[in-house]
Amino acid sequence: MRELHQRLKSLFPLGELTEQRPDLGFVTVPAEYLRPLLLQLSDREGFTHLVLLTAVDWIEDGQFQLTYLLSNRGAARDLGVRVMIPRPANGLATMDGIHDIWPTAATYQRELREMFGIDFPGSPRVDEEFILEGWIDKPPYRRDFDTKKFSEENFNHRPGRETRDPEQYMKQQLYPDGK
C-alpha cells in the first residue's frame, strides 16, 4: 500500500495515506485531480472495481467529503479516494460525475443528488426521484435537516409514548431500595 502511495504521489498531489488495514487505505486528493487519479488507478494499477461512492457532511467546515472506494481484486486490496468539495448552505453542491469510467457510479450519483443534494451534471437520470417520492424538504442526509422535527410536523403520533433512560430504569427495577 505504501509503495503504491509513493508511486501515485510522484504523479498527483496526494495527501497522507491512512492505512486502516494492510489491505485498506485512504488518500485525499484535490477535486480537480480526481479523474486522472481514478483513471490511473483503474487502467494502470488494477483497481478496476468501484465498490461504493458515498458522502459525509462536514457541516462545520462547509464541506462535503466524497469517498470513492476502489478495489483491486487481483491484489485483494481496497483504496478509498477522498475528495472535499464546497458545501453551499442552501442549494446544490456540484461535482463531476465518474459514470463514464464506471457506469454503476450513476446510481450512487442519483442517490447522492437526492439524499445529500450533490449534483453530478450529465449523469444519467440524476434529476429523477430515486428512493424518496414526493420529497418536500431539504435533502434528508444533510446534517442540518432535523429528522425528528420533520417527523413531528408531518406524521401523526400516537400519544402515550414514554422514553426512559435504560440505565436508570433497570437500576430502579432491579434495586428499588437504591443499593
Add this chain to the structure above:
Amino acid sequence: MKPELMKRMVKGPDGQEFEVEPLRDYYCEAAPTVMPAAYIKIVEDFFNWARSESIWILGFGTGCGAIEMRPLMTPRFDAYRYGVQWRPTPRQSNLFIISGYLSVKTLKRAIRSYEQMQSPKYVIGLGSCTINGGMYWDSYNTIKRLDDYLPVDLYIAGCMPRPEALLAGFMDMKKIIRAGNAEGANKYAENFDWYKANQKQVIHDWDMPDYNW
C-alpha cells in the same frame, strides 16, 4: 404527476389518433360503498364463521416483520393447518398484514393493494412500528399510526413479534371475525374522506386515482 398518467393523444397501430386519460380510463373512480350485513343474523353469523375459517393473506411484506411470515408458511410453524394461507395478489386475499414500518412510498402501494382487495377484508398491524412508530418514531420517512391510513382490526405488539405471536393473532382475528366485529372495509367506506385526507397529508405526490379497485 408522472407523464404516463397524464391525459394525452395516442396513435393506435391502425393510424387512428385517440385521447387517453389514464386516471379515468384505466381505473374506477367510484368511492367504495358500505356492504350491508345479510338479511338475518344467523346467516350473517354463518358467513362470518366461514370467513374466519378461510383467512387468505396478501403476500406483501413491508418492513422487517415480514421475515416472520416465512417460517409461518413453512413446516415449522405451518399456519396452513389453521386455514390460513398466503396469496400472491390482492384480488385473492382478504387479510392484509402490514408487517412493520411503512415508509411513505410503501404506504402508497399498501393503500392501492388494500383497495384492490375484495370485501370483507381485514388488516393486522404487526409490530410496534405500526402501532406508534416503534424504533422509527423519529424517522423522516415512515408513518407512525397505521390506523390513520387504513382500518386496522388487530395489532400484534413486539419488535418483531415471533411467529407464535402471529399464530395467536390469527386466533384472535378469527374471534373478531366470528363476533362480527371485523368491519374494517365498511369503516373505510364510511370514513372514506377522512382516510383519504390523512393519506394525502403524508403522500405529497398523489398520482393515482382516489379509489382504484
